[in-house]
Amino acid sequence: MRYGYFDSEIVGTDSEGMPIFDRAETSDLFRLLFSKLVSNGVLADPSDCFQVVAAEGLNVTVRPGFGMINGAFAYDDAEATLTLEKAPASYSRIDRVVLRCNYADRLCELVVKTGTVANTPVAPEIVQPAAGDYYELGLATITVGTNATAVTQANITDTRLDSTVCGFITQLIDHLDTSVFFDQLDQFYAEFVSKTESDYQLSREEYLAMCQDIVDTLNTFEQTAESDFDIWFQSIKDKLAGDVAGALQNQIDALTETIFLDKYGLCNKVTAITKNEAGETTGILETDEGAQVTAQTTFQKDAEGSTTAIVTVITPVAGNYFYTKTAAFETTDSNGSKTITESYTQTIKEE
CATH class of the missing domain: 2.40.128 (Lipocalin)
Structure with missing residues:
Protein backbone atom coordinates (compact mmCIF):
# COMPACT_ATOMS: atom_id res chain seq x y z
CA MET A 1 0.00 0.00 0.00
CA ARG A 2 1.20 3.49 -0.87
CA TYR A 3 0.05 6.36 1.29
CA GLY A 4 0.94 9.95 2.08
CA TYR A 5 1.88 12.39 2.99
CA PHE A 6 3.51 12.11 6.44
CA ASP A 7 6.62 13.67 7.94
CA SER A 8 9.78 11.72 7.15
CA GLU A 9 12.49 10.74 9.54
CA ILE A 10 16.16 10.19 8.68
CA VAL A 11 16.91 6.51 9.04
CA GLY A 12 20.43 6.53 7.63
CA THR A 13 22.64 7.80 4.83
CA ASP A 14 23.47 6.44 1.39
CA SER A 15 26.91 5.71 -0.08
CA GLU A 16 27.37 9.40 -0.92
CA GLY A 17 26.48 10.52 2.57
CA MET A 18 23.00 11.77 1.62
CA PRO A 19 20.22 11.20 4.20
CA ILE A 20 17.70 8.43 3.64
CA PHE A 21 14.10 9.27 4.60
CA ASP A 22 11.59 6.58 5.65
CA ARG A 23 8.48 8.38 4.28
CA ALA A 24 9.94 9.74 1.06
CA GLU A 25 7.66 9.41 -1.99
CA THR A 26 7.89 10.19 -5.68
CA SER A 27 5.91 12.86 -7.53
CA ASP A 28 3.78 10.25 -9.30
CA LEU A 29 1.96 9.55 -6.00
CA PHE A 30 1.13 13.24 -5.72
CA ARG A 31 -0.20 13.23 -9.31
CA LEU A 32 -2.14 10.05 -8.57
CA LEU A 33 -3.86 11.81 -5.66
CA PHE A 34 -5.08 14.71 -7.79
CA SER A 35 -6.00 12.51 -10.77
CA LYS A 36 -8.49 10.71 -8.50
CA LEU A 37 -10.01 13.99 -7.27
CA VAL A 38 -10.29 16.12 -10.42
CA SER A 39 -10.60 15.36 -14.11
CA ASN A 40 -8.30 16.33 -16.98
CA GLY A 41 -8.96 19.63 -18.72
CA VAL A 42 -8.69 23.40 -18.35
CA LEU A 43 -10.60 25.75 -16.07
CA ALA A 44 -13.99 26.94 -17.32
CA ASP A 45 -13.55 30.22 -15.42
CA PRO A 46 -12.09 32.43 -16.79
CA SER A 47 -13.62 31.58 -20.14
CA ASP A 48 -10.38 32.38 -22.05
CA CYS A 49 -8.28 29.94 -20.00
CA PHE A 50 -5.58 28.67 -22.43
CA GLN A 51 -7.63 30.01 -25.38
CA VAL A 52 -5.80 30.12 -28.72
CA VAL A 53 -6.28 33.39 -30.67
CA ALA A 54 -4.82 34.75 -33.88
CA ALA A 55 -1.79 37.01 -33.70
CA GLU A 56 0.37 38.72 -36.33
CA GLY A 57 1.36 36.68 -39.39
CA LEU A 58 1.61 32.95 -38.80
CA ASN A 59 1.72 33.42 -35.04
CA VAL A 60 -0.95 32.53 -32.50
CA THR A 61 -1.31 33.62 -28.90
CA VAL A 62 -2.30 31.31 -26.04
CA ARG A 63 -4.03 33.12 -23.19
CA PRO A 64 -2.91 32.55 -19.57
CA GLY A 65 -4.50 29.51 -17.96
CA PHE A 66 -4.55 26.56 -15.60
CA GLY A 67 -4.90 22.92 -16.62
CA MET A 68 -4.79 19.43 -15.09
CA ILE A 69 -3.29 16.40 -16.86
CA ASN A 70 -3.48 13.09 -14.98
CA GLY A 71 -2.89 14.84 -11.66
CA ALA A 72 -0.09 17.13 -12.90
CA PHE A 73 -0.96 20.81 -13.24
CA ALA A 74 0.17 23.46 -15.72
CA TYR A 75 -0.15 27.14 -14.85
CA ASP A 76 0.88 30.17 -16.86
CA ASP A 77 0.03 33.73 -15.77
CA ALA A 78 1.32 35.28 -19.01
CA GLU A 79 0.38 34.92 -22.67
CA ALA A 80 2.49 32.60 -24.81
CA THR A 81 3.24 33.11 -28.52
CA LEU A 82 3.60 30.11 -30.84
CA THR A 83 4.74 30.21 -34.47
CA LEU A 84 3.31 27.95 -37.16
CA GLU A 85 5.39 26.45 -39.95
CA LYS A 86 5.35 28.06 -43.41
CA ALA A 87 2.12 27.60 -45.35
CA PRO A 88 2.06 24.88 -48.03
CA ALA A 89 2.44 25.81 -51.71
CA SER A 90 -0.52 23.65 -52.66
CA TYR A 91 -3.53 22.23 -50.85
CA SER A 92 -3.73 22.98 -47.13
CA ARG A 93 -3.10 21.47 -43.71
CA ILE A 94 -4.57 21.51 -40.20
CA ASP A 95 -2.27 22.14 -37.24
CA ARG A 96 -3.15 21.45 -33.63
CA VAL A 97 -2.14 23.36 -30.48
CA VAL A 98 -1.84 21.10 -27.43
CA LEU A 99 -1.08 21.37 -23.74
CA ARG A 100 1.35 18.49 -23.20
CA CYS A 101 2.49 16.74 -20.05
CA ASN A 102 6.05 15.69 -20.92
CA TYR A 103 6.99 12.93 -18.48
CA ALA A 104 10.34 12.31 -20.17
CA ASP A 105 11.53 15.90 -19.65
CA ARG A 106 9.52 16.36 -16.42
CA LEU A 107 7.54 19.41 -17.54
CA CYS A 108 4.27 20.68 -19.04
CA GLU A 109 4.45 22.69 -22.26
CA LEU A 110 2.46 24.30 -25.08
CA VAL A 111 3.24 22.69 -28.44
CA VAL A 112 2.17 23.14 -32.08
CA LYS A 113 1.67 19.81 -33.83
CA THR A 114 1.99 20.43 -37.57
CA GLY A 115 -0.53 18.61 -39.75
CA THR A 116 -0.02 16.82 -43.07
CA VAL A 117 -0.71 18.68 -46.33
CA ALA A 118 -3.60 17.09 -48.22
CA ASN A 119 -6.56 17.81 -50.46
CA THR A 120 -8.77 16.92 -47.52
CA PRO A 121 -6.52 17.49 -44.49
CA VAL A 122 -7.13 16.22 -40.97
CA ALA A 123 -5.69 17.44 -37.69
CA PRO A 124 -2.87 15.46 -36.01
CA GLU A 125 -4.08 12.92 -33.48
CA ILE A 126 -4.06 13.64 -29.78
CA VAL A 127 -1.63 11.49 -27.77
CA GLN A 128 -3.45 10.19 -24.69
CA PRO A 129 -1.96 6.77 -23.86
CA ALA A 130 -2.49 4.83 -20.64
CA ALA A 131 1.30 4.95 -20.22
CA GLY A 132 4.06 6.67 -22.14
CA ASP A 133 6.25 9.77 -22.38
CA TYR A 134 3.48 12.21 -23.32
CA TYR A 135 -0.16 12.98 -22.58
CA GLU A 136 -1.86 15.83 -24.45
CA LEU A 137 -4.93 18.05 -24.24
CA GLY A 138 -6.11 19.60 -27.52
CA LEU A 139 -6.69 23.35 -27.16
CA ALA A 140 -7.42 24.25 -30.81
CA THR A 141 -7.01 23.28 -34.45
CA ILE A 142 -5.79 25.79 -37.07
CA THR A 143 -6.41 25.55 -40.82
CA VAL A 144 -3.44 26.84 -42.84
CA GLY A 145 -4.40 27.52 -46.47
CA THR A 146 -2.28 27.52 -49.61
CA ASN A 147 0.46 30.20 -49.46
CA ALA A 148 -1.19 31.79 -46.45
CA THR A 149 0.86 34.55 -44.81
CA ALA A 150 -1.39 35.13 -41.82
CA VAL A 151 -3.85 33.33 -39.59
CA THR A 152 -7.27 34.79 -38.84
CA GLN A 153 -9.59 33.88 -35.99
CA ALA A 154 -11.89 32.23 -38.56
CA ASN A 155 -9.08 29.69 -39.23
CA ILE A 156 -9.01 28.63 -35.56
CA THR A 157 -11.40 26.04 -34.09
CA ASP A 158 -11.55 26.07 -30.28
CA THR A 159 -11.55 22.45 -29.02
CA ARG A 160 -11.29 23.13 -25.28
CA LEU A 161 -14.97 22.29 -24.81
CA ASP A 162 -14.59 18.92 -26.58
CA SER A 163 -14.24 16.41 -23.72
CA THR A 164 -12.82 13.79 -26.11
CA VAL A 165 -9.66 15.87 -26.59
CA CYS A 166 -9.70 18.34 -23.68
CA GLY A 167 -12.78 19.45 -21.74
CA PHE A 168 -13.17 21.47 -18.56
CA ILE A 169 -11.92 20.42 -15.13
CA THR A 170 -14.71 18.85 -13.07
CA GLN A 171 -14.81 18.02 -9.40
CA LEU A 172 -15.33 14.93 -7.25
CA ILE A 173 -18.93 14.36 -8.34
CA ASP A 174 -17.67 13.53 -11.82
CA HIS A 175 -16.17 10.36 -10.40
CA LEU A 176 -19.24 9.20 -8.43
CA ASP A 177 -19.56 5.41 -8.45
CA THR A 178 -23.09 4.74 -9.72
CA SER A 179 -22.94 0.96 -9.42
CA VAL A 180 -25.10 1.04 -6.28
CA PHE A 181 -27.72 3.13 -8.05
CA PHE A 182 -27.55 0.78 -11.02
CA ASP A 183 -28.17 -2.22 -8.77
CA GLN A 184 -31.19 -0.45 -7.27
CA LEU A 185 -32.49 0.43 -10.73
CA ASP A 186 -31.95 -3.14 -11.91
CA GLN A 187 -33.88 -4.48 -8.90
CA PHE A 188 -36.68 -1.99 -9.56
CA TYR A 189 -36.82 -3.09 -13.20
CA ALA A 190 -37.04 -6.77 -12.21
CA GLU A 191 -39.87 -6.02 -9.79
CA PHE A 192 -41.61 -3.88 -12.39
CA VAL A 193 -41.44 -6.66 -15.01
CA SER A 194 -42.76 -9.20 -12.50
CA LYS A 195 -45.67 -6.95 -11.50
CA THR A 196 -46.41 -6.12 -15.13
CA GLU A 197 -46.64 -9.79 -16.04
CA SER A 198 -49.01 -10.37 -13.11
CA ASP A 199 -51.15 -7.38 -14.08
CA TYR A 200 -51.21 -8.58 -17.68
CA GLN A 201 -52.52 -11.99 -16.63
CA LEU A 202 -55.20 -10.33 -14.51
CA SER A 203 -56.14 -7.97 -17.35
CA ARG A 204 -56.34 -10.91 -19.75
CA GLU A 205 -58.74 -12.75 -17.45
CA GLU A 206 -60.88 -9.64 -17.05
CA TYR A 207 -60.89 -9.15 -20.83
CA LEU A 208 -62.02 -12.74 -21.44
CA ALA A 209 -64.76 -12.33 -18.84
CA MET A 210 -65.89 -9.13 -20.56
CA CYS A 211 -65.98 -10.94 -23.92
CA GLN A 212 -68.14 -13.67 -22.36
CA ASP A 213 -70.51 -11.00 -21.01
CA ILE A 214 -70.82 -9.58 -24.52
CA VAL A 215 -71.61 -13.03 -25.95
CA ASP A 216 -74.24 -13.58 -23.25
CA THR A 217 -75.78 -10.19 -23.97
CA LEU A 218 -75.94 -10.95 -27.69
CA ASN A 219 -77.58 -14.30 -27.00
CA THR A 220 -80.16 -12.61 -24.77
CA PHE A 221 -80.75 -9.96 -27.43
CA GLU A 222 -81.23 -12.63 -30.08
CA GLN A 223 -83.84 -14.41 -27.97
CA THR A 224 -85.76 -11.25 -27.03
CA ALA A 225 -85.58 -9.91 -30.60
CA GLU A 226 -87.12 -13.10 -31.90
CA SER A 227 -89.91 -12.86 -29.33
CA ASP A 228 -90.56 -9.21 -30.22
CA PHE A 229 -90.69 -10.09 -33.89
CA ASP A 230 -93.25 -12.86 -33.27
CA ILE A 231 -95.47 -10.47 -31.29
CA TRP A 232 -95.19 -7.82 -34.02
CA PHE A 233 -95.89 -10.33 -36.78
CA GLN A 234 -99.05 -11.56 -35.07
CA SER A 235 -100.28 -7.97 -34.78
CA ILE A 236 -99.40 -7.04 -38.35
CA LYS A 237 -101.18 -10.02 -39.89
CA ASP A 238 -104.58 -8.56 -38.98
CA LYS A 239 -103.60 -5.14 -40.23
CA LEU A 240 -102.61 -6.56 -43.60
CA ALA A 241 -105.93 -8.33 -44.11
CA GLY A 242 -108.06 -7.17 -47.04
CA ASP A 243 -106.28 -4.60 -49.17
CA VAL A 244 -102.80 -5.85 -48.39
CA ALA A 245 -100.97 -3.38 -50.63
CA GLY A 246 -102.88 -0.38 -49.27
CA ALA A 247 -102.46 -1.44 -45.65
CA LEU A 248 -98.75 -2.05 -46.20
CA GLN A 249 -98.35 1.37 -47.81
CA ASN A 250 -100.05 3.00 -44.82
CA GLN A 251 -97.69 1.18 -42.51
CA ILE A 252 -94.71 2.36 -44.56
CA ASP A 253 -95.98 5.96 -44.58
CA ALA A 254 -96.53 5.92 -40.81
CA LEU A 255 -93.09 4.44 -40.18
CA THR A 256 -91.45 6.98 -42.49
CA GLU A 257 -93.16 9.83 -40.68
CA THR A 258 -92.12 8.45 -37.30
CA ILE A 259 -88.48 8.10 -38.36
CA PHE A 260 -88.49 11.63 -39.81
CA LEU A 261 -89.97 13.14 -36.67
CA ASP A 262 -87.56 11.22 -34.43
CA LYS A 263 -84.53 12.17 -36.53
CA TYR A 264 -85.23 15.89 -36.42
CA GLY A 265 -86.74 15.93 -32.94
CA LEU A 266 -90.09 17.20 -34.17
Missing part, protein backbone atom coordinates in the same frame (compact mmCIF):
# COMPACT_ATOMS: atom_id res chain seq x y z
CA CYS A 267 -92.66 16.31 -31.57
CA ASN A 268 -95.09 17.91 -29.14
CA LYS A 269 -93.90 17.45 -25.60
CA VAL A 270 -93.93 18.85 -22.09
CA THR A 271 -90.64 19.48 -20.28
CA ALA A 272 -90.51 19.71 -16.48
CA ILE A 273 -87.29 21.10 -14.95
CA THR A 274 -86.58 20.33 -11.29
CA LYS A 275 -84.25 22.56 -9.22
CA ASN A 276 -82.90 22.34 -5.68
CA GLU A 277 -82.93 25.05 -3.01
CA ALA A 278 -79.70 26.54 -4.46
CA GLY A 279 -81.38 27.00 -7.81
CA GLU A 280 -79.37 24.25 -9.48
CA THR A 281 -81.02 21.98 -12.03
CA THR A 282 -81.21 18.47 -10.63
CA GLY A 283 -83.44 16.78 -13.19
CA ILE A 284 -85.37 17.20 -16.45
CA LEU A 285 -88.48 15.17 -17.34
CA GLU A 286 -89.72 15.26 -20.96
CA THR A 287 -93.07 13.70 -21.90
CA ASP A 288 -94.39 13.63 -25.45
CA GLU A 289 -97.99 14.36 -26.37
CA GLY A 290 -100.09 11.34 -25.46
CA ALA A 291 -97.51 10.24 -22.86
CA GLN A 292 -96.17 7.57 -25.20
CA VAL A 293 -92.48 8.31 -24.41
CA THR A 294 -90.80 9.83 -21.34
CA ALA A 295 -87.19 11.03 -21.05
CA GLN A 296 -85.82 11.51 -17.52
CA THR A 297 -82.46 13.36 -17.31
CA THR A 298 -80.39 13.51 -14.09
CA PHE A 299 -77.02 15.08 -13.29
CA GLN A 300 -74.27 13.32 -11.34
CA LYS A 301 -71.85 15.59 -9.45
CA ASP A 302 -68.64 15.14 -7.48
CA ALA A 303 -67.84 16.44 -3.98
CA GLU A 304 -66.91 19.87 -5.39
CA GLY A 305 -70.26 20.18 -7.17
CA SER A 306 -68.86 19.70 -10.67
CA THR A 307 -70.94 17.64 -13.10
CA THR A 308 -69.30 14.29 -13.79
CA ALA A 309 -72.05 12.70 -15.88
CA ILE A 310 -75.44 13.38 -17.48
CA VAL A 311 -77.77 10.35 -17.60
CA THR A 312 -80.93 10.30 -19.74
CA VAL A 313 -83.34 7.33 -19.48
CA ILE A 314 -85.81 7.12 -22.41
CA THR A 315 -88.81 4.89 -21.76
CA PRO A 316 -91.40 4.29 -24.51
CA VAL A 317 -94.77 2.86 -23.48
CA ALA A 318 -94.67 0.40 -26.36
CA GLY A 319 -91.98 -2.23 -26.69
CA ASN A 320 -90.04 -4.32 -24.25
CA TYR A 321 -87.05 -2.01 -23.67
CA PHE A 322 -86.00 1.30 -22.21
CA TYR A 323 -82.81 3.09 -23.28
CA THR A 324 -80.12 4.88 -21.29
CA LYS A 325 -77.73 7.50 -22.67
CA THR A 326 -74.78 8.46 -20.42
CA ALA A 327 -72.40 11.36 -21.10
CA ALA A 328 -69.38 11.18 -18.74
CA PHE A 329 -67.08 14.18 -18.22
CA GLU A 330 -63.38 13.88 -17.30
CA THR A 331 -60.97 16.77 -16.63
CA THR A 332 -57.71 16.10 -18.51
CA ASP A 333 -55.40 18.95 -17.44
CA SER A 334 -54.98 21.88 -15.06
CA ASN A 335 -56.52 24.28 -17.60
CA GLY A 336 -59.90 22.60 -17.21
CA SER A 337 -59.86 20.74 -20.54
CA LYS A 338 -62.36 17.88 -20.60
CA THR A 339 -63.22 14.76 -22.54
CA ILE A 340 -66.84 13.65 -22.95
CA THR A 341 -67.52 9.93 -23.34
CA GLU A 342 -71.00 8.94 -24.48
CA SER A 343 -72.43 5.43 -24.08
CA TYR A 344 -75.79 3.87 -24.82
CA THR A 345 -77.49 0.83 -23.31
CA GLN A 346 -80.69 -1.09 -24.02
CA THR A 347 -82.41 -2.69 -21.04
CA ILE A 348 -85.38 -5.03 -20.86
CA LYS A 349 -88.32 -3.57 -18.98
CA GLU A 350 -89.20 -5.27 -15.74
CA GLU A 351 -92.64 -6.84 -15.76
